[in-house]
Amino acid sequence: MSLDFRKDIFANERNDDLNVVGKPILRQDILGHVTGTSPFFDDHKFDNLLHLKCVRSPHHHARILSINTTLAEQSPGVQRIILARDIPVNLNTLLSLIDFGRDDEPTLAEKKVSYLGEPVAAVIANSEQQALDAVAKIDVHYEVLPAVFDVEDALKHDAPKVNNAYPDNHFIFNEDHKFQKLRFGDTEAGFARAAHIVKGRYQLCPIEQAPIEPNGAIAAPETNDRFVCFTPTQGLFFSVGTCAKILNVDLNKLHFVGGTVGGAFGGKVDSVCEPLAILGAMLTRRPVRYVLNRAEEMQVSAPRSAELWEIRDALAEDGRILAREFKGWFDAGAYTRLTSYGVVKCTGHLPGPYTIPAVKSDIYCVFTNRTPSTAMRGFGVLGVDFAIERQMDKGARxxxxxxxxxxxxxxxxxxxxxxxxxxxxxxxxxxxIQVVAQKGNYPLSPLYQQMTSLTGGTHTEIPETVTETTVLPAGHSTVSKTSTAQGLAEEVEKQTSITTKGLSHISSLSEPKLSDGLGASALSGRSENNLQKTTPAPQAQTTVSTAPNSSSKSRYSRYSSSIRRR
Structure with a gap:
């Protein structure tokens, strides 16, 4: 194994010796956490603080026919009611800040709602309870529309139209392509040569980040017509840019203050509460607090997207993947948020940490009547990695x-x-993988133990045989084993020389028990690890030599002609 050598490479690259791993490091914020003095956004207190709450859609998909706020305006403590027409620039998408995608999501719904819980109106009142009472008095008439919740159904020609900016229910990449594509090598040729074709279909559901601290913001007027916003956002500059655009003000009119984020995991990149809180402060000239309760956090804060994957592999007889085809669907929910970026990230990650000479991928960002999805811990990569590794297990079988x-x-x-x-x-x-096998007592044959990451980029011959000879000190046995590489599966073991000076018994070979789900040939190449222990043999030397197989070449088999280890 070349693990120590790999550590040296990384040590030089990172200018350290990797000795930090496994050692305690004092967190910079730990003192505040254990003493209860860490500053969270909701710890900021203001006199004359107002509270904002939203009217939310009870339907997944509906046309808004009318909104009557008369009773709510007369409700005790109400200072202001905000509708879509009160927002300077109602449509927005987070990635428009980097010119990626169309403005498709309203801050408050205007003509229709596209997911359950979408905000339709906002009430600002002296107390949170007064705001909730007024919310209940706003009368919204809807015409319920058909809804779609499955990505494949959403792409059918007769599917309900979810997103007005993308009438075909899918994101448009580079204003031209309905999917993000990757093409590498000749996949058709790979499948034509395949000894095995393996297909898999994998589905992942949305996951809510569920932070201890929900999304929220507190905004207040400052001098010189500036407004301060205390926020738990993960991306201050994304948030200030988004709010400046929606409110149609210069960036220097907004003062954003971050701090301790009470859990986020990607879900607090979106500016869910900040624009309305600041607008409320602008309209009332008083501090405004807008914080989601737990039910709102679970229902309307953006989760990880649902994903659907279909993977098809072409395998050679010896186990090499000759070609792989991906087809993927990311469920963006009703609006884009960050899902389209996740698709781009995903495409750059394919086909995972494996060398495959031909890869084809088409990945869609699809709109459905679910809650809009966004970032969550490795989004764009984690889902497809799950699919890839399940596919690898299928391929192995x-x-x-x-x-x-x-x-x-x-x-x-x-x-x-x-x-x-x-x-x-x-x-x-x-x-x-070799270390995992060793730590988990997973028996790898010498053929696999001697593989290395250091000699890629070339086509090398698969060795026909790998012979391992263990030479023990006087008084111990000498065992030689030969592994064939035909199909990288079969192995023949034999004892060639036994010296019994001072030794009353010899090593015996036993075949390991086959784990559930592995094919019969997976057993091969492992029984050498089940040698029963005899008298200790210090400083045993193992030599592995290989003989070339002229009939088979690959880019994955890299073995030294002679590897010696102590």
Whole structure:
């Protein structure tokens, strides 16, 4: 194994020796946390504070026929009611700040609602309860429309139209393409050569981030017609830019103050509360607090998107992946938010940490009548990684290999060209798998133990045999084992020389129990790890030598002609 060598590479790159791992490091904010003095946005107190609450849609999809606020305006404590017409620039999308996508989401719904709980109107009152009482008095008439909740159904020609900015229910990439695509190599040729074709379909549901501290904001007037906003946002500059656009004010008119984020996990990148809180402060000239309650947080704060994946692999007889095709659908919910960016991230990640000579991918960002989705912990990557690794398990079974062996065969190495046309460098997947196998008592044959990440980027011959000879000190046995590489599966073990000086018994070989779900050939190459222990053998030397197989070449088999380890 070359793990120590890999550590040296990373140490030089990061200008450290990786010794920080496993050692305690004092968090900068720990003192405030344990003493209860960490400043959260809701800790800021103001005199004459007003409270904002929203009227929310009871329907997943409906046309707004009328909004009657007469009774609410007469309700005790009400200072102001805000409708869509009161917002300077009602339509927005977060990524418009970087010219990516169309403005598609209203701050307050104007003509129709597209998801359950979408805000329709806002009430500002002297107390939170008075605001809630007034919300209940606003009368909204709806015409309920058909709704769609499945990404495949949403792309049908007769599906309900969810998003007015994207009438075909899918995001448009570069104002031209209905999906984000990746093309690398000749997938058709790969499937034509395949010994096995493996198909998989994988689905992931939305996940709410569920932070302890819900989304919210407190805004207040300052001098010189400026407004301060205390916010738990994860992206201050995204938030200030979004609010400046929606409120149609210069950036220097807004003063954003961040602080301790009480849990976010990606969900507080969107500016859910800040624009309305600041607008309320502008209209009333008083501080305004707008904080979601737990029910609102669970219902309308943006979750991780639902995803659907279809993967098709072409496998060679020896387990190599010759080609892989992806088709994916990200459920953006009713509006874009950050989901389209997640699709772009995902495409750049494909096909995962494996060297595959031909890759094809089409990934859609689809609109449905679900709550808009957004960032959450590795979004755009985590979902497809789940699908990829489940597909790798299926591929291993189809090839008759163990799950780790199959991954070792296809793992990328230094110098390999990735599907994004960048050369892989500083890879260590092979060594990581080897360590996992060792720590988990997973028996790998010498064929796989001697693989390395250091010699990628070339087509090397698969060795026909790998012979391991263990030479023990006098008084101990000498055992030699030969592994064949036909299909990277079969192994023949034999004892060639036994010296019994001072030794009353010899090592015995036993076949390991096959774990559930592995093909029969996955058993091969493992029984050498089940040698019963005899007298300790200090400083044993193991030599592995390989013989080339002229009939089979691949980009994944990299073995030294002679590897010695102590």
């Amino acid at each position: 189809a090839a008759g290999l163990g799950p780790l062996e199959f991954r070792l065969i296809n793992a990328y190495r230094d110098g390999d060209m990735k599907a994004t046309r960048r050369s892989a460098s500083n890879t260590a997947l092979v060594e990581c």
